[in-house]
Amino acid sequence: MRTMIEPAREIPVIDDHAVIVVGGGTAGMVAAVAAARNGAKVLLLERSGFLGGNIATQLLEHSAGWFDAGGAPIVGGLPEELVRRLMAAGASPGHVRDDTGYTRYRVPVNHEAFKSVVTAWVAEAGVTVRLFTPVCAVLRDTRAVSGVIVENKSGRTAYTARVLVDCSGDADAAALAGCPMLSKPDDDVQPISLLFKIGGIDYPRLLDYVAESATHFKLGVPVEQLRGEPYVNLWGFGPELRRAFADKVLSFERNELHFAGTVSQSDAIINLTRHAANGTSAEQLAEAEIALRRQVLEGLRFFRRYVPGCAAVFLSASAASVGVRETRRILGLYELTDDDIRSGRNFDDAIALGGFPMDSHDPRGSSLDATEHVRQAYGIPYRALIPREPDGILVAGRCISAERRALASARITGTCMAMGQAAGTAAALAAAGNHSTRTLDITWLRATLLAQGAILRH
Numbered sequence: 218m219r220t221m222i223e224p225a226r227e228i229p230v231i232d233d234h235a236v237i238v239v240g241g242g243t244a245g246m247v248a249a250v251a252a253a254r255n256g257a258k259v260l261l262l263e264r265s266g267f268l269g270g271n272i273a274t275q276l277l278e279h280s281a282g283w284f285d286a287g288g289a290p291i292v293g294g295l296p297e298e299l300v301r302r303l304m305a306a307g308a309s310p311g312h313v314r315d316d317t318g319y320t321r322y323r324v325p326v327n328h329e330a331f332k333s334v335v336t337a338w339v340a341e342a343g344v345t346v347r348l349f350t351p352v353c354a355v356l357r358d359t360r361a362v363s364g365v366i367v368e369n370k371s372g373r374t375a376y377t378a379r380v381l382v383d384c385s386g387d388a389d390a391a392a393l394a395g396c397p398m399l400s401k402p403d404d405d406v407q408p409i410s411l412l413f414k415i416g417g418i419d420y421p422r423l424l425d426y427v428a429e430s431a432t433h434f435k436l437g438v439p440v441e442q443l444r445g446e447p448y449v450n451l452w453g454f455g456p457e458l459r460r461a462f463a464d465k466v467l468s469f470e471r472n473e474l475h476f477a478g479t480v481s482q483s484d485a486i487i488n489l490t491r492h493a494a495n496g497t498s499a500e501q502l503a504e505a506e507i508a509l510r511r512q513v514l515e516g517l518r519f520f521r522r523y524v525p526g527c528a529a530v531f532l533s534a535s536a537a538s539v540g541v542r543e544t545r546r547i548l549g550l551y552e553l554t555d556d557d558i559r560s561g562r563n564f565d566d567a568i569a570l571g572g573f574p575m576d577s578h579d580p581r582g583s584s585l586d587a588t589e590h591v592r593q594a595y596g597i598p599y600r601a602l603i604p605r606e607p608d609g610i611l612v613a614g615r616c617i618s619a620e621r622r623a624l625a626s627a628r629i630t631g632t633c634m635a636m637g638q639a640a641g642t643a644a645a646l647a648a649a650g651n652h653s654t655r656t657l658d659i660t661w662l663r664a665t666l667l668a669q670g671a672i673l674r675h
């Protein structure tokens with residue numbers, strides 16, 4: 218590959234902050250509010266034009282991970298405050314039953330209202346928000362990070378901070394800071410998908426068909442209980458998908474899809490598409506976007522031709538862009554293991570709990586048969602949020618230090634938000650007392666989190 222030397226240039230330093238959060242997504246919006254509520258001057262940098270991350274961009278079927286397999290709550294504090302706020306704004310019904318039996322409860326959201334509610338919540342906490350602002354370099358010396366360089370419509374500028382919290386999903390800031398990574402660019406990671414929404418569904422007709430063909434679905438409740446209900450949740454359509462593949466209506470083989478109805482009882486979000494790609498390669502992301510947009514149109518034809526009650530459906534929305542499940546993960550002071558999750562292990566330095574199944578999608582397979590249910594909640598240790606080096610940087614969300622199947626559970630949004638609260642709180646405490654993020658008093662951090670509603674014991 219040809220290379221060149223980029224000329225050095227002088228750039229303005231815009232402001233100094235106690236805490237900078239990189240990425241205003243699932244973990245980052247909560248991390249920013251947590252840091253601000255704990256007294257820090259906080260800057261939140263987001264590369265897209267809105268907050269909310271994957272929940273907002275991807276039309277997620279629902280936010281999950283809030284309860285353990287027995288139905289006990291495992292996420293509280295700021296994430297739960299956000300759920301209450303969404304409910305008050307009519308943007309979510311709160312925790313509703315999971316009709317498929319996959320998890321106990323889930324939180325469907327109206328994605329458009331979600332963006333507005335989250336933006337107001339973050340602004341009211343006193344966080345300075347810079348949208349359309351990707352972080353493109355991290356300032357550091359041999360010991361610790363000290364700020365970031367961003368490049369946006371205003372040009373290239375710098376911001377300094379005592380502590381950085383990387384909630385970019387892809388560990389962008391950690392990678393730019395030179396933190397060691399667990400993952401390699403050519404790892405066989407989970408596939409990229411693009412969710413879409415269909416409107417014009419005749420639900421009574423569709424549910425008659427589900428009742429007649431119950432073996433095609435994973436039903437957690439009798440079909441009669443679904444009639445007239447909003448948020449109908451269906452896993453299945455295997456025989457229909459196989460026929461469509463044999464007929465060449467679908468160019469990709471699938472054994473199941475996820476259908477998540479909304480409050481309207483005439484539309485549903487569809488999780489069907491998949492493409493194997495590295496989500497940190499710009500080239501592969503573009504290829505994924507092209508391939509998945511084609512799959513969306515095939516999916517629409519599939520519903521019209523093979524699913525009773527869906528003959529007249531239309532595409533009412535699609536994700537803003539492709540959704541990435543798995544990319545870079547830091548090598549932290551602790552690596553959360555698959556066995557930690559299987560055994561429901563807790564830790565003295567646990568700062569959040571998880572309990573969602575290990576939801577591992579095979580990039581080339583046709584089903585979700587690799588899903589492994591988690592019998593009891595497990596702890597996420599603070600050490601999994603701390604890169605081996607340098608000091609002054611924490612991560613939260615799907616880029617924590619974890620084995621791949623462990624991450625397949627911990628990456629779920631409820632758990633990411635709980636980690637966000639922990640990382641933001643830790644950053645504020647470290648910044649205020651001029652403490653190292655690596656040796657922060659864990660008793661103090663846990664006591665602060667518990668006092669602010671977090672759930673750390675099961």
Ligand SMILES: Cc1cc2nc3c(=O)[nH]c(=O)nc-3n(C[C@H](O)[C@H](O)[C@H](O)COP(=O)(O)OP(=O)(O)OC[C@H]3O[C@@H](n4cnc5c(N)ncnc54)[C@H](O)[C@@H]3O)c2cc1C
Pocket residue numbers: 239240241242243244245262263264265269270271272275277278279280281282350351352353384385386387389390409410411412540541542613614615616628629630631633
């Ligand atoms: C297709 C799909 C379906 C899913 N379904 C569900 C589901 O039904 N329920 C569920 O709970 N979870 C689901 N998940 C998992 C879940 O959405 C993610 O694992 C979770 O949202 C990750 O949270 P995060 O905060 O780490 O990342 P994100 O929510 O993606 O947030 C990262 C943020 O950082 C920003 N960013 C990235 N790089 C930079 C940069 N350099 N500078 C500034 N900003 C940057 C991004 O724009 C984004 O806003 C799904 C995931 C996918 C891909």
